[in-house]
Amino acid sequence: MIELAEKRWKSCIEKIEYAFQPIVNIHTGNAFAFEALLRNYREAGFESIDELFDQAWQEDVLHHVDLELRKKALEKFAEYKQGRRIKLFYNLDNRLLCSSDYEPGQTIYALEKFGYCLEDLCFEISEKHDISLTSSSIKTLSNYRSQGFKIAVDDCGTGFSGFQTLYYAEPDYIKIDRFFIQNMENDPKKRLLVATIVNMAHFMGSLVMAEGVETVDELTSCRNIGCDMVQGFFCPEANSEY
Template identity: 35%
Template sequence: MRGRYSVRKYSKRSGQVGPTGIIYVAWHGRGKEREDVKSAIDAHWRHFVQEAIAKQRNAGVGHLRSVWMKDDLYICLQLPYEGAEVLEEQLLELGSRFKDDWERRFMQTALGGWIEELRLHTGISIVERLLPGRYDELWYEGIKRAIIHGQSPSAPERSMRIKAFNHLIQSRLIYPVYQPIISLRNETVYGYEALLRCPDNRWFAGPQPLFAFAAEEGMLYTLDRLARERAIEESTGLADGQKLFINITSQIIDDPSFTPGQTRSLLEQFGLSPHHVVFELTERSSIEDFGAAKKILDHYRNQGYQIAIDDAGAGYSSLQSIVELQPDLIKIDRSLIRGIHLDPMKEHIVQHFTELAAKMGISIVAEGIEEEEELAQIRSMGIAYAQGYLLGKPQASIGRNDSTSA
């Protein structure tokens, strides 16, 4: 961040003073009521902040000015002339960095360690110009907005997560890796599951937190659509007869934007058809309306897509999902496969799935195979397909370095 917040007090074009950024910083929580904590904050907090701000200046952050109102701190800095969205992002990044660093270091040095019921809150606001004659009014409005923004400890973090999410989507930074699914009948690659990955960043540790955030913010379809697009775009190398497994969730099939035309058009661009694709419907989230879900899935099946129930045995309604939706494949969750050769109960449950699937004309995929003994066990039970690190790890492209030790 060196130089990013350099001071530019006057516009070269107009000579006017630029906008002022305000970062509100204050301790909140029941832990603040403790006498030892209160005494430590009174004795050490201001000195800690002065040293920390001095280090930021030396690091090239620019001119930071601290204004105190009792224990509440307002850090002011002159902002460059840029778009409002860019300025807000810069302030959010700086405020978030102060919170993470100062909260941890002050607790360690002044309070003797982490205190669960004590948190450092930060909030931000931008004042376009502190005009003469209106300085007090504009300053008051600015600090009020910063306080409101900082009332919730998660507000700045949520803002940064939204910006990080939008950047991932707009720049198409998410990407797929492909894990082979092996036929145990002829020891060939039956297909590949496309697994989403995102670049390392501080806000999303992996695909599960990314999808959870998208669901919370009402942006699940946007993420799902891009994931499907990227899975298809990078699937060059898929051989004739092989399947591309693409994950979807029960929330997505209820979304009116989830239309077959977009996926089909993209498939055609890459020389594929719906017959190459298996939609994996995760069973970890409940389906509220099986009738509606079946109608939608049948619509896709009639176009040539196949349907798989993923994570069977790990969710809320495995048997009902299978009976109601009548999928083409069932993927048995790894929790039931792990150590199946040592656990008669797991063997019994998987055998139950296998017998039910056979009666309904459904194929079984055993997920999470990591041991030779697990593979031997599911093979002896007549399961058709298997997937797991023993058989092949996720890889950047299809058909490269397949390991078929089956």
């Protein structure tokens, strides 16, 4: 890629690594998927993950940088996946949806190279960045869906655009932010809000994932309210990254 010919970005990407955290079926205790978590950003020269993507956005190479990181995550996860039908959840910076260097169809080549099916990859769309859902960004989301990729809305309940993101993304999965899960068993307001999100998600045909589950009481509360999946340090199948 011309945009990544600069040695600095190539060097940064080479230093980045990924860890994978399980997303567990709350009823069976089996791993349904793994989320790719970016690591070694300090070794790559950034104080935070956000700073890395902010810099790529400012230099107008966000999509190309993300695509190279995407390939790296796919390659590493393929070593663990080894033909098993488990999904990879990959965080997508919202700004990529309206990035000027966006080029459709690039991910499919990487999937084929490393032996994935389209349904094996789920893009997580966070509400972290306040982007306008323009016709261009909506078209990009629709393009991902039409190609067969799964879509998840991350950090549900804490972002800028709220229900607007759910409306346009038509997500297969909705991930409830850790804030609402923490100490939920002792907080009636949190239980009400989580139950409302669960009911709405199921009405829309989406599965619900609770993020940051760290205690048995939180796990029990999530199960009682109707969450489908859990993710965090307290999981029936695994409690650590790899």
